Amino acid sequence: MATINCIGILTSGGDAPGMNAAIRAVTRTAIYNGLRVKGIMRGYKGLITGEIVDFTSSSVSNIIQKGGTILKTARCPEFREAEGRKRAYENMRVAEIDALVVIGGDGTITGAQRFAQEFDVPIIALPGTIDNDLSGTDATIGFDTALNTIMEAVDKLRDTATSHERLFFMEVMGNTAGYLALSGALATGAEAAIIPEMETETDQLKTLIDNGFRKSKNSAIVLVAENPATGGAMGLAERVKREFPQYDARVTILGHLQRGGSPTASDRILASRLGAAAISALKDGQRNVMIGIRDLEMVYVPFSKALSRTKSIRKENIDLVKILSI
Numbered sequence: 005m006a007t008i009n010c011i012g013i014l015t016s017g018g019d020a021p022g023m024n025a026a027i028r029a030v031t032r033t034a035i036y037n038g039l040r041v042k043g044i045m046r047g048y049k050g051l052i053t054g055e056i057v058d059f060t061s062s063s064v065s066n067i068i069q070k071g072g073t074i075l076k077t078a079r080c081p082e083f084r085e086a087e088g089r090k091r092a093y094e095n096m097r098v099a100e101i102d103a104l105v106v107i108g109g110d111g112t113i114t115g116a117q118r119f120a121q122e123f124d125v126p127i128i129a130l131p132g133t134i135d136n137d138l139s140g141t142d143a144t145i146g147f148d149t150a151l152n153t154i155m156e157a158v159d160k161l162r163d164t165a166t167s168h169e170r171l172f173f174m175e176v177m178g179n180t181a182g183y184l185a186l187s188g189a190l191a192t193g194a195e196a197a198i199i200p201e202m203e204t205e206t207d208q209l210k211t212l213i214d215n216g217f218r219k220s221k222n223s224a225i226v227l228v229a230e231n232p233a234t235g236g237a238m239g240l241a242e243r244v245k246r247e248f249p250q251y252d253a254r255v256t257i258l259g260h261l262q263r264g265g266s267p268t269a270s271d272r273i274l275a276s277r278l279g280a281a282a283i284s285a286l287k288d289g290q291r292n293v294m295i296g297i298r299d300l301e302m303v304y305v306p307f308s309k310a311l312s313r314t315k316s317i318r319k320e321n322i323d324l325v326k327i328l329s330i
């Protein structure tokens with residue numbers, strides 16, 4: 005195996021709070037271990053256009069507390085094409101980058117998997133997405149911060165919901181998964197979470213109404229995972245209007261607010277540990293794995309496993325939301 009002297013780092017896909025803390029950890033751990041570091045701008049796009057900058061320890065000063073990503077991020081359709089990936093590889097060689105650390109979600113890891121299949125490039129991925137929808141890891145960078153943003157928003161919504169005695173649907177992100185919605189409901193005492201994982205099993209809206217969710221309460225907040233399977237908050241509010249007109253349903257869509265903000269302590273620590281582990285993994289000869297965290301320990305997760313969608317929602321938490329909101 006070729007020796008690794010220089011690593012390239014990029015952030016790609018949807019940004020997530022804590023990505024900067026990860027960039028910092030990767031950079032400084034690499035430098036500590038005698039490696040050179042190059043920052044690749046705008047995800048895979050920067051590899052294709054050659055927008056690559058030398059990183060020193062001070063390149064990552066004063067960023068641990070900042071949301072977003074100093075490397076910027078972008079969607080890069082060219083990287084989906086073989087021709088684009090070839091150009092990316094050529095630019096990597098010109099920049100003398102021997103290995104990559106990519107930080108992003110399922111799309112980013114899919115791109116990394118393809119790139120590694122076609123070219124002899126060691127790649128380590130870090131799970132960076134607010135959605136927590138990658139398998140093989142208990143948490144992803146950004147999930148906890150987004151969850152806290154949702155919690156604050158629901159707390160505020162509760163004030164007005166209680167005053168007006170209304171049913172509120174609050175739509176939250178999550179991609180294909182209901183983690184943000186379900187954990188958000190647990191953290192706020194929301195009356196229910198409507199999530200894609202349950203959509204094939206039951207009509208979640210009907211169950212909610214049938215359970216008489218307002219029996220002992222004068223307001224109801226339901227967290228809805230944004231996903232075609234759930235119909236989203238707007239879709240549910242329209243159904244209520246049609247099928248249960250006795251209720252006055254309102255919609256709040258949190259949108260990109262969930263992506264922003266200073267990362268929580270938990271996300272900063274997670275990102276720092278994962279970032280350092282990425283360099284240890286390369287030093288150990290690991291390649292083409294995502295670093296995950298399981299039961300507080302760092303683990304190596306093959307790309308195929310990370311993308312396998314085998315992480316299941318905790319069904320008992322759905323019941324717990326119900327029990328705790330009687």
Ligand code: ADP
Binds near residue numbers: 083
């Ligand atoms: P995320 O990583 O947050 O899931 P995206 O799904 O937008 O975000 O993916 C980020 C980038 O990863 C895409 O813009 C593209 O450059 C790359 N990518 C995604 N899917 C593929 C694929 N099937 N093949 C090659 N590259 C991909």
